[in-house]
Amino acid sequence: MGLRPFASSPNDESPSETGQAKIGVLALQGDFKEHIEMINRLGAEAIPVRLPVDLEGIAGVIIPGGESTTISSLLSQFGILGPLREMITSGLPAMGTCAGMIVLARSAVGLDHDSLKVMDIEVRRNAFGRQVDSFDTELDVPALGDGVPLHAVFIRAPFIEAAGPGVEVLATLPDGRVVAARERNMLVLAFHPELTNDSRFHKLFLGMVDKYRSGEK
Ligand code: GLN
Numbered sequence: 643m644g645l646r647p648f649a650s651s652p653n654d655e656s657p658s659e660t661g662q663a664k665i666g667v668l669a670l671q672g673d674f675k676e677h678i679e680m681i682n683r684l685g686a687e688a689i690p691v692r693l694p695v696d697l698e699g700i701a702g703v704i705i706p707g708g709e710s711t712t713i714s715s716l717l718s719q720f721g722i723l724g725p726l727r728e729m730i731t732s733g734l735p736a737m738g739t740c741a742g743m744i745v746l747a748r749s750a751v752g753l754d755h756d757s758l759k760v761m762d763i764e765v766r767r768n769a770f771g772r773q774v775d776s777f778d779t780e781l782d783v784p785a786l787g788d789g790v791p792l793h794a795v796f797i798r799a800p801f802i803e804a805a806g807p808g809v810e811v812l813a814t815l816p817d818g819r820v821v822a823a824r825e826r827n828m829l830v831l832a833f834h835p836e837l838t839n840d841s842r843f844h845k846l847f848l849g850m851v852d853k854y855r856s857g858e859k
Contacts, residue, residue: 663851666691666700670716672708672741676836680844686851694721702735702851705742705758707797707834710767713745714755723756730760735827735850737843743830744800751803761828762806769801769819781813781833783822786842793840794821794833801832827854 667677669690681688681704688704691697703726705713717723730736730746738746744765745757752767770777775798780791792813802820805811812829813822821832822843827850835843 662687663701663848663855664689664699665848665851666697666703668703668705668713668717668722668742670720670722671712672706673834673836674704674706674708676834677704677706677739677844680836680841681848684841684844684848686848691722692720694725697722697725697729700734701855702737702847703730704847705736705738705745706836707740707742710741710744710750710753710757711755713741714753714757717745717758718756723758727758727760730758730828733827733854735829735847735854736760737829737831737847739831739834739836740797740799743802743832746828746830747802748806750800761825761830762809763802763823763825763830764804765800765832766803767800768798770796770799779815781815781821783813783842785810785812785824786846788842792835792842793838794831794835795837796821796833799832802830 663686665681665686665688667674667688669692678688744750746761747763747765748759749764778795781794783792809823809825811820811823814820
């Protein structure tokens with residue numbers, strides 16, 4: 643399926659003022675600890691989500707990298723899948739990195755498990771093949787607004803093969819493959835900013851949380 647061309651959009655995010663926002667970080671499997679640390683460093687409170695009760699009062703959710711099959715399966719087993727899907731569909735800001743992007747995607751080639759399926763993208767798991775299992779590269783991300791390339795770490799990464807009309811592409815590889823996108827309240831990255839010191843995407847996400855909390859959604 644071919645990708646339609648996307649218009650780039652100006653950066654409309656201001657630095658986060660999310661002082662006391664509680665951000666839930668799904669902590670069933672994967673690199674949730676790094677996300678929690680990054681959110682805390684930015685001055686917001688990150689709490690691990692392991693049970694449906696942990697979803698109460700959160701102003702945003704992060705789905706970490708890890709194994710999308712395992713995360714999806716645990717989401718069902720722990721009774722989080724339905725409630726979280728409902729919350730994101732109703733506007734709760736959600737950010738997914740790598741496996742998290744797969745879990746949020748409406749359709750994921752290679753994922754044989756029910757998942758959140760809330761974002762209008764089709765992704766392919768482990769899309770770069772064995773030869774290039776992991777790699778890192780510099781990405782241009784106009785939405786970050788400062789013109790500074792982002793050092794992106796890819797680990798058995800997916801990419802976005804197709805997207806619906808409401809999806810804005812935020813970054814592509816030189817060959818055109820889409821590796822970061824946003825749709826309304828959802829932000830997905832095929833790579834792992836949480837494994838670097840670059841917190842600009844987490845800041846962008848906290849900006850989305852600010853808007854959600856102030857009722858703009
Ligand atoms: N390959 C993993 C999956 O399909 C994702 C890898 C990652 O999150 N770094 O879920």
